[in-house]
Amino acid sequence: MRLGAVGALSLPRSSFSNHLSLPVNPRPRYSLSNGGASLHFPNFISSRQFSCHCTTKQAPSLELPLLPFVLDEVLIPSEVKTLHLYEARFLALLEEAVSSRNKTFVHFVLDPLSSSRSPLASYCCLIHIENIEKLPIGALVSIRGISRVNVVELVQMEPYLRGVVVPVLDNVPSEATQLDSKILELKDSISSLQALQIKLKVPKRERLQTQTKNSLFWAEKEVSDFLLQDFVPTQAERISFSAFQPVSGMSDTELLTVQREKLKAMESRESLERVEKGIAFVRQCMKMVAARLAIQSL
Structure with missing residues (x-):
């Protein structure tokens, strides 16, 4: 078994009204290619609310592309994974991330079980792109988890998600x-x-x-x-x-x-x-x- 290869969620191409939703029990489909896996969720529907962990405390922030995954694909700081990205919108997200000074975007989980009516943007991890291998269709992208972040505002839904994130760090140890x-x-x-x-x-x-x-x-x-x-x-x-x-x-x-x-x-x-x-x-x-x-x- 080859571990650590994951795929990006396929979001709907239809227009959003500042909202995003998942089926309660989505069934992912994987297709493996060169060690990477691509993941799709069929039958997405739109909803009236996109929930996220928010904070009222003033904090440093960044506006970055957001790439959603299922709950069992959470990425933690220090971890490396390989993504196979091939849809045009995700390749556009990749292009924006690579063109930035620090080659970053946010890996986060859409958890449909977190709320009875809307998914929660949770387990968000700021990532750094370490390597890109171009393929005949798409690219294999090696990413590294850097730190936890919270999504506090969505600023774009099409062609891919973008949002404002703030850092989440451990408490200062007393001992x-x-x-x-x-x-x-x-x-x-x-x-x-x-x-x-x-x-x-x-x-x-x-x-x-x-x-x-x-x-x-x-x-x-x-x-x-x-x-x-x-x-x-x-x-x-x-x-x-x-x-x-x-x-x-x-x-x-x-x-x-x-x-x-x-x-x-x-x-x-x-x-x-x-x-x-x-x-x-x-x-x-x-x-x-x-x-x-x-x-x-x-």
């Missing part, structure tokens, strides 16, 4: 010493998991997953020159997200567990809490990989 200690523990656990993963023998069709180590490497780098400083999480916050990645050999049930942990990580505003959960999650992954290694040695 920095304890947090530093736990971060070291998390980094050691991730290194141990990586050491186990590289010992796994996997089929040629299954790529050995090293996403956790990749995320940690990015999180440890300085990103002070990226965007407005107000949008950049602290290094501790960035590292706290790096644990919640899939690894080789995970079952569908285990992948669902990864998804639940990612949602919890996005909702938390405490770095220490997220780091502690990350340590527990990585250690559980180590047990899974160790068990698979033991079976391979038989």
Whole structure:
């Protein structure tokens, strides 16, 4: 199984009246191409309201393109994914994002279960475009999650969504010493998991997953020159997200567990809490990989 390849929602081409809605139980269709996946939702309908997390506190803001996804495709800071974009409107969104100084747009979730009448723009992640590979039809786009944001205003519906976003950052920790200690523990656990993963023998069709180590490497780098400083999480916050990645050999049930942990990580505003959960999650992954290694040695 190739993990980390996702697709963009196909929004309706009909005109909107400042509104967007989803069916209560949409059924996505995937089509794979060169490792990327494209996702469509049939039978979109318009509604009278587009809901979003809003804030009344004055905060720095950016106006950016918005790309919606289903709930099980949430993207967290530090994570890398590959998108296959091929519709004209999404390629136009990509062109705008690439032409900006920082090559950014917003990845967010439309959750039809968040409200009885309208979907909620939630789990929003500011992303940076790391690489683009042109294809005969569309392009494969490698993106990196940078930080959480809230959508506070929609300013455009056609040909793609654009909105005003503000940063969402963790609370300032009161016990920095304890947090530093736990971060070291998390980094050691991730290194141990990586050491186990590289010992796994996997089929040629299954790529050995090293996403956790990749995320940690990015999180440890300085990103002070990226965007407005107000949008950049602290290094501790960035590292706290790096644990919640899939690894080789995970079952569908285990992948669902990864998804639940990612949602919890996005909702938390405490770095220490997220780091502690990350340590527990990585250690559980180590047990899974160790068990698979033991079976391979038989």
